[in-house]
Ligand SMILES: *[C@@H]1O[C@H](CO)[C@@H](O)[C@H](O)[C@H]1NC(C)=O
């Protein structure tokens with residue numbers, strides 16, 4: 115089985131004609147490396163990932179190659195000073211001396227929370243077809259990536275698509291193909307046989323990215339029920355009405371067009387209703403991936419992941435993940451727009467204002483596993 119046919123030079127084939135362009139680009143790349151000591155640039159349409167279009171606008175105007183081969187420059191990269199380093203999340207306690215120890219602490223926390231009997235229902239998931247559908251395979255570089263929507267995954271998928279060789283640069287990947295897994299050359303683990311799956315789970319580099327669970331839900335709500343930029347009408351036309359019918363408290367003002375759409379409070383009540391939701395979720399099918407827990411998506415207690423990245427520290431996590439996966443010479447993660455990854459408590463407070471404590475507590479009860487596994491603080495400001 116061989117999915118990846120990446121070779122460096124193919125990224126820039128018309129060497130002669132683009133001689134000067136290439137020199138210019140390399141000089142530019144070096145400059146960025148010197149000043150930012152981070153991996154480079156790529157343009158990206160991350161609005162899908164974040165659902166925060168306004169904040170992205172300045173970023174999306176830059177025109178830079180998304181993935182390029184980095185022959186010599188990688189030697190310039192050094193371990194950042196400890197002062198540059200992130201905490202394990204917005205909630206981390208101590209300062210790690212380097213990224214490796216930070217990652218070790220994340221994995222240690224994960225395994226200790228996985229062993230807590232009281233959280234067992236919220237942390238353990240059998241490695242079923244739903245989970246195998248979430249995991250993408252790059253055989254050439256022996257990488258498995260579990261998709262956690264609303265956490266910047268489109269960028270990682272593009273990186274892996276390029277590594278898999280069907281496209282040679284990220285720009286060549288048509289936007290609608292990124293999520294078309296019949297055609298994008300990024301197979302899912304579920305498409306393989308059991309022995310093939312087992313071998314890969316046992317030996318490959320495995321990773322996924324998380325962010326604050328409630329911020330992720332806000333992002334999912336905005337992206338699917340408010341903006342819906344990818345034109346996925348079923349969210350507004352099928353899923354929203356079903357949730358409203360079951361979870362809207364007062365139907366009095368339904369005639370008013372301005373309030374006809376799904377409200378955040380309806381969504382929260384639906385999400386917090388563990389048992390009542392099950393039947394609906396079966397009807398919603400795969401679309402629930404935008405809001406079900408990380409545990410349900412990636413089975414982090416049942417699959418031994420190599421690395422867990424945090425959205426809040428993605429600026430540092432992304433290059434290290436590439437390095438840990440052994441692909442830092444081949445690809446880079448896009449430059450991340452300033453401030454976009456930062457946890458924003460004001461935003462969370464705004465969205466949750468007016469939602470009853472009872473509903474927030476039920477929501478937390480359902481997402482508590484995700485908070486605990488990945489070191490995110492209980493949002494006391496919403497619950498007490
Ligand atoms: C786990 O869930 C099952 C049914 O879904 C329930 O019977 C059991 O009490 C739960 N266990 C814990 C520890 O919550």
Ligand SMILES: *[C@@H]1O[C@H](CO)[C@@H](O)[C@H](O)[C@H]1NC(C)=O
Nearest residue numbers: 453456458459460461462464
């Ligand atoms: C946080 O969110 C609020 C409300 O959405 C917004 O006004 C503010 O600019 C955000 N802060 C940052 C630092 O992004």
